Amino acid sequence: MQQFFQQLVNGLTIGSIYALVALGYTMVYGILKMINFAHGELFMIGSFLAFTLIVSVGLMNIIPSPMVGLLIVFLFVACLVAILGVLLERTAYRPLRRSTRLAPLVSALGASIFLQNAIMLIYGGGYLVFPENLVPNINWNIGGVNIGLMRVLILFLSLSLMAALYLLVQKTRLGAAMRACSLDHDTARLMGINVDRIIALVFIIGPALGAIAGIMVGLYYRQINFTMGWAYGLRAFTAAILGGIGNIPGAMVGGLLLGVFETIGAGYVSAAWKDAISFLILILILILRPTGLLGERVAEKV
Amino acid sequence: MLANPRKPNKLWYLYLALGAGALIYPLVANAYWLDVANFFGIYVLLGLSLNIIVGYVGLFNLGHAAFYAVGAYTTAILSTRFHVPVLLLLPVSAILAAFVGYVVSRPILHLRGDYLCIVTIGFGEIVRITLNNDPFGLTGGPNGIMGIARPELFGFRVYQPLHYYFLIWFLVLLTIFALKRLENSRIGRAWNYIREDELAAAAMGIDVNRLKLLAFMLGAGLAGVAGNIYASKMTVIAPESFSFWESVVMFCIVVLGGPGSIPGIMVGALGMFVLPELFRGFVKARMLVFGLAMILMMIFRPAGLWPAQRYREAVREEEDKRLPADQELKTTSGGLKG
Numbered sequence: 001m002q003q004f005f006q007q008l009v010n011g012l013t014i015g016s017i018y019a020l021v022a023l024g025y026t027m028v029y030g031i032l033k034m035i036n037f038a039h040g041e042l043f044m045i046g047s048f049l050a051f052t053l054i055v056s057v058g059l060m061n062i063i064p065s066p067m068v069g070l071l072i073v074f075l076f077v078a079c080l081v082a083i084l085g086v087l088l089e090r091t092a093y094r095p096l097r098r099s100t101r102l103a104p105l106v107s108a109l110g111a112s113i114f115l116q117n118a119i120m121l122i123y124g125g126g127y128l129v130f131p132e133n134l135v136p137n138i139n140w141n142i143g144g145v146n147i148g149l150m151r152v153l154i155l156f157l158s159l160s161l162m163a164a165l166y167l168l169v170q171k172t173r174l175g176a177a178m179r180a181c182s183l184d185h186d187t188a189r190l191m192g193i194n195v196d197r198i199i200a201l202v203f204i205i206g207p208a209l210g211a212i213a214g215i216m217v218g219l220y221y222r223q224i225n226f227t228m229g230w231a232y233g234l235r236a237f238t239a240a241i242l243g244g245i246g247n248i249p250g251a252m253v254g255g256l257l258l259g260v261f262e263t264i265g266a267g268y269v270s271a272a273w274k275d276a277i278s279f280l281i282l283i284l285i286l287i288l289r290p291t292g293l294l295g296e297r298v299a300e301k302v
Numbered sequence: 303m304l305a306n307p308r309k310p311n312k313l314w315y316l317y318l319a320l321g322a323g324a325l326i327y328p329l330v331a332n333a334y335w336l337d338v339a340n341f342f343g344i345y346v347l348l349g350l351s352l353n354i355i356v357g358y359v360g361l362f363n364l365g366h367a368a369f370y371a372v373g374a375y376t377t378a379i380l381s382t383r384f385h386v387p388v389l390l391l392l393p394v395s396a397i398l399a400a401f402v403g404y405v406v407s408r409p410i411l412h413l414r415g416d417y418l419c420i421v422t423i424g425f426g427e428i429v430r431i432t433l434n435n436d437p438f439g440l441t442g443g444p445n446g447i448m449g450i451a452r453p454e455l456f457g458f459r460v461y462q463p464l465h466y467y468f469l470i471w472f473l474v475l476l477t478i479f480a481l482k483r484l485e486n487s488r489i490g491r492a493w494n495y496i497r498e499d500e501l502a503a504a505a506m507g508i509d510v511n512r513l514k515l516l517a518f519m520l521g522a523g524l525a526g527v528a529g530n531i532y533a534s535k536m537t538v539i540a541p542e543s544f545s546f547w548e549s550v551v552m553f554c555i556v557v558l559g560g561p562g563s564i565p566g567i568m569v570g571a572l573g574m575f576v577l578p579e580l581f582r583g584f585v586k587a588r589m590l591v592f593g594l595a596m597i598l599m600m601i602f603r604p605a606g607l608w609p610a611q612r613y614r615e616a617v618r619e620e621e622d623k624r625l626p627a628d629q630e631l632k633t634t635s636g637g638l639k640g
Contacts, residue, residue, distance in 0.1 A: 035416045095601045103413050103600040105362065106557050110596025113550065117590040230546075234427075237420065276431045279424035286421050287409045 002144040007267045008260060012248070013151045013220070015259020016158035019211035021236030022251035023165060024206030030182040030246035032097075037108035039210055040089055040233015041115035042081050044212025044226065047218035048119055049077045051128050065132060074215055078208040085207030094196075096105050112230075120202050120226040130222040154216050161209060162252045169248055178202070182246065231275075235262075238282040244292025253294060313565075324471060326462055336463035338579050340535065343470035343632050345575045349555035349567040350477055351524030356553065357562035357610070358490065359517045360497030362419035365426025366552045368406075369522035371433060371544035372399045373529025378447040379440055389453040390535045392527060399526025400519040407518035411511055426549050433541040447542030450533050455610050468536055473531070477524065479563055485564075493517060494562070546588075551575075554592060558599055560606025569608045 005023070013276065021043050030034040053059045053073050063069040092111045096103045138149040146195060169175035180188040181198045189195050218224050239258045243250025266274035328336060348370060355363045373395035380386045380394065410421045436443035453460045453469065460469055484490045492513050496504040504510045533539050551574055559570020578588045599606070 035420065092597045099600075099604060102360075102362070102557070102561075103604050105416060105419065107597045107600040109364075109550065109553075110593045110600070112593070113589050113596065114593025117587070117593060121586060121590065125490065234423065238424075241420070272435045276428050279428050279431075281420055282424045283410075283428075286413060286417060290413070290417070 003267065004264075005143070005145045007263045009145060009147055009151060011263035012256055013154050013259070014263065015239075015256040016155050017213045017216055017220075017229050017255075018232070018236045018239045018253025018259050019162065019252045020158050020209045020216075021232060022239040022255045023162070023248065024210045025233075025237050026176075026240040026243075026245055026248060026251040027202045027206050029240070030105075030248075031178065031199060032093070033102075034093070034104045035108065036093075036206075037105075037233070038092070038115055039206065040229035040231075040236070041112050041119075042085055042088070042207040042229075043210035043214040043217075043232060043236075044224070044229030045084065045115065045119060046077050046081045046207075046214030047224045047228070048123055048128070048214075048226075049080055049211070050074075050215040050218055051123075051130060051224060053077065054134070055128075055131065060131075060134065066136075067136070070134065070219075074212055077215060078211045081211035081214075082204040082208040085203040088207075089199065094199075094268040099296035112233075116226055116229060121227065125226065127223045127225050128220050132222070134219055136241070150220055154220060157216070158213070161212065165205065165209070166248060166252075174201070190199055222287040235278045238285075241282060241292055244294045247292065247294050248295035250292055254292065257293075311358075316405070319529060328467055338576065340463060340466045340470050342575055343467075343474050344532055344535075345551075345555060345571040346474050346568055347470075347477060347528040347531070348525060348552050349529065349559065349571050350457045350474075350481060350564065352552045353556050353562065353567050354481070354493075354521040354524070356519050356556045357560075357567075358493040358497065359514055360561075361514060361517070362415060363422045363518075363521070364419050364546075364549050364553055365422035365424070365429075366521070366525055367544040367546070367548035367610045368429035369399045369427040369525035370529045370532070370552075371401055371429055371541075372402050372522075373526030374533040374539050374544070375433065375441060375447070375529075376526070377530045377533040378450050381533075382447055382449055385451070387454060388451050388530070389455055392453075392530045395526040395530040396523040397526075399529065400523035401521025404515060407515060408536075411518075417567045423546065423549075425546075426546060430541050430544055430546070431475045433544065441541070444541060446538060446543075448538045450453050450537045450539070452537070453534050460534075470531060473527065481564060485586045489513065489516070497562075553596070554596065558606060560597065560608045560610055562606050563606065563610035566606050566608035566610065570606070573607070 021039070024042070025036060028034065028039070050073050053076065059073060060066060060069045063072065065229045088111055092107045093104055096107055135150045135153060140147045167175075170179055177188070177193045178197055178201070180191060180193055181195055185195050213232075217228070235258060236255065239254035240251045241254070242258055243252070243254025258281065261281060262274060262277055265277040269277075271295075326601075327339060331339065348366070351369075352363060352366045355361050355366075376395045376398045377388060377391045380391055381388055406425055410418060413421060433441045433446075434444055441447065460466060490507045492503065494507070495508060496510055496513060500510055532543075536543075555567060555570035555574050557570075558573060559568070560566025574592070
């Protein structure tokens with residue numbers, strides 16, 4: 001039982017990271033009806049930029065308080081990746097908005113390959129290792145379950161970001177405009193909404209959240225590699241499908257659930273099959289319940 | 303308008319020249335370049351097999367390496383364990399891969415576009431992970447399987463690059479001939495119809511699900527053939543040869559070359575496989591260039607380098623439709639008066 005709770009805590013930690021990345025997929029899908037394959041790469045670039053700031057620039061030595069230093073890293077990297085996200089949309093997706101459905105898909109795949117290899121050429125193909133103890137190594141032991149400060153911070157940060165996004169989308173005028181765009185671009189335009197700006201906004205928020213998730217992975221696992229965007233991206237996408245794509249709370253629930261499934265599966269079934277679990281869930285969900293757990297949108301049938 | 307297919311085409315001279323070139327090539331090429339031609343042939347086969355699914359029917363499949371793997375591993379396991387002749391395993395690999403294609407595609411055919419693409423990615427990854435995890439000690443885990451036999455026919459053993467050159471290109475030619483026939487048959491036209499408008503095709507009495515299944519099975523079976531050749535050519539196979547990137551390369555061959563177009567597939571395979579071979583020095587930047595090429599192609603030449611005739615017309619029509627649609631919008635809002 002103790003082991004179960006430990007796995008649960010581990011699963012929620014990694015699940016909240018999946019959820020943050022999944023939000024980027026689900027928002028883009030909600031508004032543009034396309035899968036932004038390059039989103040995982042933006043997530044990966046987030047952690048590489050953080051690595052550059054922390055290790056190559058040595059930001060943590062310049063700034064006395066580690067927490068302030070980390071905060072600067074998070075904000076700065078999120079801004080950079082958001083800019084990259086907007087650039088990506090401008091160059092690779094916007095020219096294709098009125099073309100067939102195959103075109104943006106291929107273009108997104110191309111962008112993903114391009115970004116991944118660009119990072120490989122710049123940083124090399126091996127693993128990069130984050131320094132130890134960027135977050136103080138404090139652990140609490142509650143009923144035999146080991147909970148570190150790192151995990152608490154990850155959970156807290158991602159849950160509050162998700163809550164903020166939820167409020168933004170549900171309670172503000174901007175959020176109403178986003179929801180309008182997700183229903184119908186032309187009608188939204190008739191209502192005086194600048195659709196291009198809303199799309200740009202989605203490509204700011206999504207990549208920024210992804211970048212934050214990327215930094216957290218760097219801090220938590222400490223090892224980063226240029227292929228990680230693909231691995232996490234596909235899982236996050238599974239999370240988005242699990243919750244119902246296009247549905248923001250769905251992505252959060254899906255991410256947390258997937259994280260828990262995966263760690264419990266790896267703990268109780270077999271670690272070697274851990275990667276297969278998420279793909280199996282993905283396929284089963286699409287076959288059995290394509291709308292996802294909380295989904296309103298139906299996976300296109302006709 | 304369709305060009306009259308009976309009209310003697312200038313392209314025939316090109317094909318003749320290419321055929322003559324292919325016969326002279328082994329005389330001038332050394333073993334290394336013969337092997338380049340051999341792998342080019344294998345990729346053409348793979349491209350053609352994926353083309354049935356992606357090009358003819360318009361179903362996105364990014365897990366094609368899985369079928370290729372099924373063919374290769376079937377050959378490898380049966381050849382090393384039971385010493386079944388490799389040439390006999392060619393149809394066995396094809397049938398087994400086609401069967402896997404059937405089992406996999408059956409429940410997911412109703413999905414379209416991006417969803418199908420994602421499911422096939424997931425399936426491809428599951429196959430790769432399975433091969434890596436060595437179920438029942440069959441696949442040899444990450445090291446793969448060694449010591450696969452060579453094909454033998456009436457006592458003639460195929461093992462030199464030159465032998466393979468003729469074996470592979472004979473298969474490629476046979477496949478092209480068969481696909482060309484298929485393209486213009488009832489089935490081929492029905493496939494194109496499904497790609498252009500599934501609903502209308504169904505309304506015209508085309509059994510959409512059955513034809514999609516057929517496309518998946520044929521494509522998977524042909525990939526199984528390629529897998530058989532690959533396994534006997536290499537004599538060693540490992541899961542890393544069937545990774546997601548392999549699927550991406552096949553997908554790129556089809557999409558960049560021209561979906562639905564057989565010469566397009568040749569051009570695509572040439573671009574994806576032979577060009578990098580020529581620029582070995584830039585091998586690291588190879589995928590970077592491919593990524594960029596994919597984006598640029600979609601923006602400037604969405605139907606591929608050598609588009610299929612039918613595809614070309616579909617795209618042109620799409621362009622024509624855009625203008626009247628905009629006009630229609632204006633007239634309807636003005637027409638509210640009456």
